[in-house]
Each structure stands twice: as C-alpha cells, then as structure tokens.
Amino acid sequence: CADCHPSCATCNGSSESQCILCRAGRFAHEGRCLNACPDGYYGDKKRHECIACPHGCATCGNGAVCITCHDNWTMNRKGKCIANGNNNCDESEYFENGHCHPCHSTCETCTGPTENECLTCASNLLLQGARCVNVCDEGYYMEVGVCAKCLHTCTQCVSRMNCTACMKGLQLQSGECRTTCADGYYSDRGTCAKCYLSCHTCSGPRRNQCVQCPEGWQLAGGECFPECPEGFFKTKFGCQRCHHYCKTCNGAGPLACTTCPAHSMLQNGLCIDCLASQYYDPPTQTCKTCHESCRTCSGPGQFSCLTCPFPLHLDRLNHQCVPCCAADASPDDQSCCHCDKATGGCINASPAGKRRIGAEQQLLQFGEESGAPAVPGDGGLTTPGQAAGRAWQQFLTSTSTPTLMVVAVSGCLLIVTLFVVIFTVLQACTRVRIDMSQRPIGIQGPSVSRCNAV
Numbered sequence: 001c002a003d004c005h006p007s008c009a010t011c012n013g014s015s016e017s018q019c020i021l022c023r024a025g026r027f028a029h030e031g032r033c034l035n036a037c038p039d040g041y042y043g044d045k046k047r048h049e050c051i052a053c054p055h056g057c058a059t060c061g062n063g064a065v066c067i068t069c070h071d072n073w074t075m076n077r078k079g080k081c082i083a084n085g086n087n088n089c090d091e092s093e094y095f096e097n098g099h100c101h102p103c104h105s106t107c108e109t110c111t112g113p114t115e116n117e118c119l120t121c122a123s124n125l126l127l128q129g130a131r132c133v134n135v136c137d138e139g140y141y142m143e144v145g146v147c148a149k150c151l152h153t154c155t156q157c158v159s160r161m162n163c164t165a166c167m168k169g170l171q172l173q174s175g176e177c178r179t180t181c182a183d184g185y186y187s188d189r190g191t192c193a194k195c196y197l198s199c200h201t202c203s204g205p206r207r208n209q210c211v212q213c214p215e216g217w218q219l220a221g222g223e224c225f226p227e228c229p230e231g232f233f234k235t236k237f238g239c240q241r242c243h244h245y246c247k248t249c250n251g252a253g254p255l256a257c258t259t260c261p262a263h264s265m266l267q268n269g270l271c272i273d274c275l276a277s278q279y280y281d282p283p284t285q286t287c288k289t290c291h292e293s294c295r296t297c298s299g300p301g302q303f304s305c306l307t308c309p310f311p312l313h314l315d316r317l318n319h320q321c322v323p324c325c326a327a328d329a330s331p332d333d334q335s336c337c338h339c340d341k342a343t344g345g346c347i348n349a350s351p352a353g354k355r356r357i358g359a360e361q362q363l364l365q366f367g368e369e370s371g372a373p374a375v376p377g378d379g380g381l382t383t384p385g386q387a388a389g390r391a392w393q394q395f396l397t398s399t400s401t402p403t404l405m406v407v408a409v410s411g412c413l414l415i416v417t418l419f420v421v422i423f424t425v426l427q428a429c430t431r432v433r434i435d436m437s438q439r440p441i442g443i444q445g446p447s448v449s450r451c452n453a454v
Contacts, residue, residue: 007033010179056081106132153177198224245271293321
C-alpha cells in the first residue's frame with residue numbers, strides 16, 4: 001500500500017490531485033484538498049468542499065452571498081451581481097452593445113442569448129448551473145427551484161448530505177460515501193451492510209463471518225463467544241482450535257487433550273482409541289476389556305458380544321458366544337450353532353429350527369406313550385413308536401427345510417386336484433338324474449347306471 005498525499009485524508013493515488021476526502025480544515029476542489037478556495041468559490045464547512053459563487057460574483061462568502069462582482073457587473077440592492085445596463089432592460093432581456101436583447105425561452109432572466117446563460121428560470125423549470133432543466137441531472141438534487149450539486153464523493157444524492165450512490169472505490173453507509181465501512185459493517189457490492197450482532201467487524205452477514213469481536217469476547221472459528229467454546233483453547237490472538245484427536249484441550253498439539261471424543265481414552269494428555277478387544281465405557285470415559293468369551297463387544301458381560309473367537313459361534317439373538325458341535329465347527333462360520341443332544345446334529349437358532357425341534361420331541365413322546373412292545377435296537381430295547389419317531393426325526397434332520405416345504409406344497413396341490421375331480425363328477429350325475437326324471441318310467445340310459453355306481 002502506498003501513502004496518500006499529505007493533504008488527503010483518503011485517496012485513489014499518491015498525487016495531490018487524487019484526493020477523495022480531505023483532512024480537517026481543508027476543502028476539496030477538483031481532486032485537490034486546499035486550505036482556501038480560489039476566486040469564484042467559497043468553502044462550505046459542512047461539505048468540506050469548494051462551492052461555486054453565483055453567476056457574476058467575483059468573490060462570495062458562506063451561503064453564496066456575493067462580496068464583489070466581475071468587471072462590467074454591478075451589485076444591486078438585493079446583493080446580486082447584474083450586468084451593467086441590465087437595469088434599462090425588461091426582466092426577460094439582457095443588455096449588450098448598447099441594446100436590450102431577449103433571453104432564451106427557458107430563461108426568466110439571463111446574461112446572454114443561449115440556454116446556458118440563464119440567471120433564473122421560467123415557471124416549472126429548475127436552474128442547474130446556468131441552464132434551466134425539467135429534471136436535475138445525475139449528481140444534482142432539487143432544492144428550492146434549483147438543482148444543487150451533490151457532494152464530490154457522490155454520483156447520486158437526494159439532499160446535500162444524503163448520498164444514494166458513490167464514486168468508484170467508495171462505500172455507501174447511511175447516506176455517506178466512505179473509503180471503508182465503519183466497525184460493525186461490511187462491504188456488499190459498494191454498500192455497507194450491518195454485521196451479525198455479536199461481531200465487532202466482519203466479512204459477511206452470517207454469525208461465523210466475524211473478523212474481530214467486542215472487547216472481552218473471544219473469536220473462535222469466525223464466531224464471537226464470551227468464552228472459548230468446546231474444542232478450542234484461549235491464546236492472546238483469540239481461541240485456537242484443539243487438535244482433532246481432542247474433545248477439549250489446554251494447548252496446541254495431540255498431547256494437550258483434557259477430554260476425548262467417544263470411543264477413545266485419555267492417557268497422559270493423549271486420546272487413544274479403544275482396542276478391538278475393548279469397549280468404551282461412557283460413565284468412566286475409559287476403555288474396558290470385553291468378556292472373556294467375546295472377541296469384540298459393545299459393552300460389558302457375556303451378552304454384548306459382536307464377534308467370537310474360534311471355535312465359539314455368535315448367538316445373534318442373545319449376542320452371546322456359544323460352543324458348537326465339533327463336527328460342524330468352522331473358523332469361517334460365525335452363525336450361532338446349537339447342538340441337539342439326542343442326534344448330535346447342529347440346529348440353527350432360527351424360529352424354523354425351533355419349530356422343527358418341537359416337532360421332533362412330540363414324535364419321540366408319541367412313540368414312548370404308544371405302549372407297543374420293545375424290540376432290539378442300536379441302543380437297546382426300542383418300542384415300535386420310538387423307532388418310528390427316531391426314523392422320522394432322522395428324515396427331518398437329513399432333509400433341508402426347503403425340501404420339506406416342496407413336499408408339503410405338492411401334497412396340498414394333489415388334495416385340491418382330487419377334490420375338484422370328485423366335485424365335477426358329482427355335478428354331472430346330478431344333471432343326469434334331473435334329466436332322466438323327466439323321461440317316461442322304465443326308460444333309463446347307461447349314464448344313470450354309472451351315476452348310481454358312484
């Protein structure tokens with residue numbers, strides 16, 4: 001950044017003719033900041049700029065009051081400068097070369113024949129400089145029958161001190177054109193908009209776009225807080241974010257943690273993740289070892305297992321690791337396995353498996369209660385009912401559930417087919433009997449004999 005000229009308060013270049021705003025006691029004139037305005041101008045102390053004197057005045061004071069007139073001009077009783085000889089002409093005429101000449105049609109009084117030499121205007125027109133117009137041009141505002149010039153920093157205005165648009169490089173704030181927005185405001189396409197209420201300065205309207213905070217507040221992640229929030233620690237530059245290992249901390253780096261996120265444990269200022277054989281205990285904020293039967297777990301005890309060590313298998317219903325039958329054990333199989341003591345087979349703990357176990361037990365009980373005489377078997381004397389029950393049990397054990405379903409569905413379809421055939425035959429016989437009942441007695445056909453057989 002380069003310094004402005006010493007006479008400028010703000011500027012858009014280093015030259016003395018590139019001032020935008022002036023230091024106290026100076027007046028802006030054509031890009032310069034002057035201690036005193038040149039002849040034909042007066043210094044407006046409110047606007048801090050040089051304002052042109054009325055037409056014909058050589059010098060004037062504050063409020064555009066003429067002090068001296070140009071050559072060949074005379075000050076009248078009202079304190080205005082008029083051209084010599086104009087006292088002999090009508091109001092809408094001007095004096096030149098010893099004669100009176102008419103003013104331009106837009107002028108009420110004038111100093112010459114053109115539209116740019118008006119002193120006052122005809123009805124309903126506004127005097128802008130020395131020209132009468134219907135509407136003030138951009139950079140002027142209407143004030144008691146005249147178009148007054150806006151401040152030199154404004155490109156549009158509605159009154160002397162109320163700008164609506166600014167020259168390039170300036171920011172509009174509350175009717176004033178500034179080089180930078182005041183504290184509590186940010187620049188939004190040439191206009192100063194208010195920051196979020198907790199910000200002292202900001203870069204945008206949202207609460208997380210603060211640049212500076214009010215005194216006593218702390219800046220953290222673009223927001224202002226009375227104290228540093230969780231996940232930050234205080235420094236002389238504001239709140240700094242903790243290391244991502246930490247939940248809270250008292251300094252920078254991974255060894256300054258004071259508390260840890262879930263599923264990690266604090267050890268000597270460092271947050272350590274729980275091992276695979278451990279679970280996180282929220283009340284103590286520590287990692288604890290899983291039950292000895294579990295390989296991984298979600299909590300304490302034998303009913304919180306997630307996976308099991310071989311040869312145990314996971315009972316997904318109870319989240320418990322249980323032993324499996326030796327013949328069915330497999331390192332890759334993590335499904336639950338229940339051993340049937342009667343057959344030594346592996347039974348899945350699914351609802352279908354439980355229903356199958358119940359059916360087998362009912363068959364065995366039926367064989368024992370049938371009272372049939374015992375016969376020699378592999379395990380000693382066996383009743384015929386027990387033998388049938390065990391045979392059926394072996395069939396069920398050796399037959400998969402989908403196969404049993406196919407057999408059951410096929411049987412049902414066969415029964416339905418037989419029912420339809422019998423029903424059709426009976427309907428046909430009924431129609432034959434009705435038909436024969438209408439014939440003479442003693443005349444019967446072979447169909448009747450067949451229906452009687454049915």
